[in-house]
Amino acid sequence: MAVRLVKRCTCLLREATRLAPAVSPVGQLRLARGAQKPLTSSATSSSSRLPGPLSELVEKEQVFTPYPEHQEVDQLIEKATRPEELLELLGGGHCLHENHAALTLIQLSRLLSEKPKDKALLIQDARFRQLLHLVNSQITAVWHGTLVKLLRSLYALGLPPTSKELRSVEQEVRWRMRRLKYKHLAFLAESSANYMQEQDSQELLAELLVQLERRWAEIDDSRVLVAMMMKTGHLSESLMTRLEDKHVLDRAQSITLPHLYNMLLAFARVNFRPEREDPFFSLVHEKLGSELAGLEPALQVDVVWALCVLQQVLEAELQAVLHPEFHTQFLGVESRKDQSTFQKLLHINATAQLEHPEYTGPLLPASALVPRPSALDRKATPLQKELQETLKGLLGSADKGSFMVATQYGWVLDAEVLLDTDSQLLPLRAFVAPHLALPSGSQPLPPGAKRLAFLRWEFPNFNSRSKDLLGRFVLARRHLLAAGFLLVDVPYYEWLELKSEWQKSAYLKDKMRKAVAEELAK
Numbered sequence: 001m002a003v004r005l006v007k008r009c010t011c012l013l014r015e016a017t018r019l020a021p022a023v024s025p026v027g028q029l030r031l032a033r034g035a036q037k038p039l040t041s042s043a044t045s046s047s048s049r050l051p052g053p054l055s056e057l058v059e060k061e062q063v064f065t066p067y068p069e070h071q072e073v074d075q076l077i078e079k080a081t082r083p084e085e086l087l088e089l090l091g092g093g094h095c096l097h098e099n100h101a102a103l104t105l106i107q108l109s110r111l112l113s114e115k116p117k118d119k120a121l122l123i124q125d126a127r128f129r130q131l132l133h134l135v136n137s138q139i140t141a142v143w144h145g146t147l148v149k150l151l152r153s154l155y156a157l158g159l160p161p162t163s164k165e166l167r168s169v170e171q172e173v174r175w176r177m178r179r180l181k182y183k184h185l186a187f188l189a190e191s192s193a194n195y196m197q198e199q200d201s202q203e204l205l206a207e208l209l210v211q212l213e214r215r216w217a218e219i220d221d222s223r224v225l226v227a228m229m230m231k232t233g234h235l236s237e238s239l240m241t242r243l244e245d246k247h248v249l250d251r252a253q254s255i256t257l258p259h260l261y262n263m264l265l266a267f268a269r270v271n272f273r274p275e276r277e278d279p280f281f282s283l284v285h286e287k288l289g290s291e292l293a294g295l296e297p298a299l300q301v302d303v304v305w306a307l308c309v310l311q312q313v314l315e316a317e318l319q320a321v322l323h324p325e326f327h328t329q330f331l332g333v334e335s336r337k338d339q340s341t342f343q344k345l346l347h348i349n350a351t352a353q354l355e356h357p358e359y360t361g362p363l364l365p366a367s368a369l370v371p372r373p374s375a376l377d378r379k380a381t382p383l384q385k386e387l388q389e390t391l392k393g394l395l396g397s398a399d400k401g402s403f404m405v406a407t408q409y410g411w412v413l414d415a416e417v418l419l420d421t422d423s424q425l426l427p428l429r430a431f432v433a434p435h436l437a438l439p440s441g442s443q444p445l446p447p448g449a450k451r452l453a454f455l456r457w458e459f460p461n462f463n464s465r466s467k468d469l470l471g472r473f474v475l476a477r478r479h480l481l482a483a484g485f486l487l488v489d490v491p492y493y494e495w496l497e498l499k500s501e502w503q504k505s506a507y508l509k510d511k512m513r514k515a516v517a518e519e520l521a522k
Contacts, residue, residue, distance in 0.1 A: 077103050083111055083118070087127040090134075101135040102142045109153035119158050132165040139172045147173060147186045148179070148192075155195035170204050178212050182218040185211055186228060193235065203205045205235070213239045240272060257291060260284065261303050268306035271471035281312045292320055297329060298341045305344040308351040311470040315359055318352045321345065322362050331368055333340035339372075346410030347475060354482035369437040370407030384414065387456055390504045391415050400425040405453075408437040408496055409483065411476045414456045414490070423516055430479050435483050450519065452512060453485040458492050467493070486515040 073089065077100065080086045086104050091112045108128075112119050117118075122128050134141070135150070142150065151169050159166045173180075173188070188208055196205040200447045207416065212228065213236065219228070228239075264284060274280045284307075292300055302319050307313035321327065322345070330342040388403055395401045395417065405413040418426040426449065433440040461473050469477070480487060496503045 268309040350409035369408040415454040
């Protein structure tokens, strides 16, 4: 213990001697105090949050405290390739200034980003707990940029929401929120908004959104603007409006093409249209005219799909990705990414068929429209199970309905029924079904018959905590309506209110009656 204390004192004296000639006596005193911070607890720095002139003086003092010179320990942290190398720094007699513990945790997060099992082992390591305790004791002296990266890293390492060190860092971020630069706020939103929702850190997220909205005029970088739209626009309608006011159209002329495409995808995700949408989309089409064919194939599909969601796609753009020379590269693909791209091609094909009657082709071949097993092999959710069980009891006969119906449009119906003019259930499989890729039934539909599609909407299908569906699911409803279905929407927030089987059955009956009544009233 004595040897370690001597090493610490020697390090502090060396640092003070190095800096002394460059500052006045008052500055020397401040630096000496700063050098001692690693040996004090966070309670000694609470004066930075006191109101009035004292807090202003402390803040000014922090501003003029120079950063420590790049030291050997900084290089050891940066060059570490194994967690063990970082954990060994704690007992190696190194001089750790206020940011070293935080930087070590950030580097640990990077090294373990793809190793969930190793993260679980790390959290149980006594040295890791010591590291957390050290950063917690120095938290008020950690620099702004390091602080926001530290919070993201603690989220990524999987610390439980009850962790006092995690809550301490969150609280420090809240206290400093007004002093953080907009780029720091943007980084938090871009990297940690999802974690905040999952970790039940709603107050921190709410304050972050308020600051982003109040200080939107500080945005001076198109990349930040696009990132904010993609990562947080769906969390706050007022923020999205502010971001749009950052005259989107005026900046679009100078925004790089990748950023413009990201902005388009962000709009599609939340089904958002700029106030001046006509000139904006005119600009998008103008740029796409010469650039679309040169994009990476998956990005071409993403961009055209986004325009389909926003109801802004042109015939030439549909033809570009539905042409056989282009779409054949995605037929029969196995990777998850390519399958996702092909799914969007199905949606684009459906848009051409159902929403563009003037479209003359080409289209995807019939063989490509056959649903793949992966479209139906997802694990059933509690809401899905309850809905199917209630419907089976309501129908009374297996031939009166179908469940998990994969359509040629790339959408899966939770259930489908057929009603005659008296709203009586018909044997579904006896009649032709043009929405299926494989032929089914032989009899034409009776005059006045109505197909009803049941669509279950889970919490993730909605825009943040609102009741507005995300763009993908708005597109699904549009396609199915255009295909001739009457829709029975079953959102999670309505279903959760139903307690008994009788209530659930009555709810579905009422929904079916309303869907038919609305159709007759047209």
